[in-house]
Amino acid sequence: MAKVGMPRSQKAVVLLSGGMDSCVCAATAREVHGASNIALLHASYGQRTESREARAFREIADFYAVTQRLMVRLDHFRAIGGSALTDASIAVPENGALESHGGEIPVTYVPFRNAHFLSVGVSWAEAIAARAIYIGAVAEDSSGYPDCRPEYYRVFQELIRVGTRPETQIEIVTPVIRLKKSEIIRKGCELGAPLHLTWSCYQNEEEACGVCDSCLLRLRAFSEAGIADPIQYRRAAGVRR
Numbered sequence: 001m002a003k004v005g006m007p008r009s010q011k012a013v014v015l016l017s018g019g020m021d022s023c024v025c026a027a028t029a030r031e032v033h034g035a036s037n038i039a040l041l042h043a044s045y046g047q048r049t050e051s052r053e054a055r056a057f058r059e060i061a062d063f064y065a066v067t068q069r070l071m072v073r074l075d076h077f078r079a080i081g082g083s084a085l086t087d088a089s090i091a092v093p094e095n096g097a098l099e100s101h102g103g104e105i106p107v108t109y110v111p112f113r114n115a116h117f118l119s120v121g122v123s124w125a126e127a128i129a130a131r132a133i134y135i136g137a138v139a140e141d142s143s144g145y146p147d148c149r150p151e152y153y154r155v156f157q158e159l160i161r162v163g164t165r166p167e168t169q170i171e172i173v174t175p176v177i178r179l180k181k182s183e184i185i186r187k188g189c190e191l192g193a194p195l196h197l198t199w200s201c202y203q204n205e206e207e208a209c210g211v212c213d214s215c216l217l218r219l220r221a222f223s224e225a226g227i228a229d230p231i232q233y234r235r236a237a238g239v240r241r
Contacts, residue, residue, distance in 0.1 A: 011037045012132040012173070013125045015117050018042070018056025020198045020218065021136030021176055024184050027193035028175045029134045030064060039068040041124060043117050045110065046078025047085045048092070052205035059197045070124055074116055083110040085202060092202045094211040106144045108202060108213060114147040115156070118172070122160055125170050134173045140180055150177055181221030189227065196230035207234045 012033045016022045029038045042057040044050040054071065061069050081087040084107040093107065114137065121133045137148045146152065153172050160170050176184050188195050200218045201208035208215050210233030222229040 009034070009037065010132065011039060011128060011130040012134060013039045013041055013121050013128075013130045014134040015121055015136070016040045016042055016057050016060060017136070018053040018060065018199050019136070020181075020188065020195060020200060020221075021138055021184055023060055023136075023193050023195060023198045024176055024188040024191065025134040025136040025173075026060060026064065027188060027191035029132070029173075031191060033132075035064060035066070038064070038066055039070070039124070039128060039130060040064075040066050041121055042069070042071045043074050043120060044071070045074040045086065045113065045116075047110075048088075048203060049199065049201060049205050052199050052201075056197055056199040060194055063194045063197060068128070072120055074120075077110060077113065077116075080111065084108050085110055092212050094209075094213075095216075104144075105146065106213070109145050112147060114152070118156055122164065122170060126164050126168050131169055132171045132173050134175065137174050137177050138179065138181070138184070139177050148177075150174070153177070180224075181217055182224035185221055185225040185227055198231075204234065207232055209233070210235045
């Protein structure tokens with residue numbers, strides 16, 4: 001699922017959250033399909049930083065001059081709850097607290113979220129005759145997030161096959177799933193991806209907090225890549241390698 005064996009002229013839908021991984025996916029899709037053949041999809045789901053992530057989506061879409069874009073709202077996630085990202089009563093862990101939980105699923109996991117994103121993506125892809133859906137899942141996260149594992153996308157690929165028109169051919173593409181975060185950053189830099197426009201923070205919408213799990217993963221990845229993070233942080237905890 002890492003490569004697309006299809007002509008450059010084929011259209012692709014990219015699930016673009018506004019974060020680093022999805023931004024590098026967009027850069028990859030642009031490289032494979034051409035700037036005029038990518039369609040960008042963003043889903044807000046009642047997360048704490050939804051307005052900032054939506055802004056990142058728009059700015060990345062503008063950077064690539066993509067006109068075919070779709071923004072949807074999946075507000076039922078806030079009503080469902082069960083995640084620190086959508087439920088204000090659950091605190092977002094700070095200063096590496098998630099690492100102490102070992103293999104447990106972290107409180108920032110949003111129950112079955114990626115299936116909802118992919119379902120919207122498949123519907124849109126089928127409607128606009130796109131042949132691929134890019135998603136920035138990273139297997140490095142899979143010990144905590146079950147919907148980031150490669151087998152998850154293999155199974156969903158079969159669902160697409162049996163659940164769409166017989167003539168529909170849509171491939172799920174996961175170009176960063178086998179990469180470490182630092183490797184994703186290097187790949188993004190090689191492709192000229194606008195990492196300075198991306199947003200990773202789980203807590204704040206004005207200035208990244210620097211201490212939530214997502215900020216720490218990002219800071220560590222830039223440190224390991226030997227590249228300066230282009231965004232500003234309110235406070236940066238010590239980054240452990």
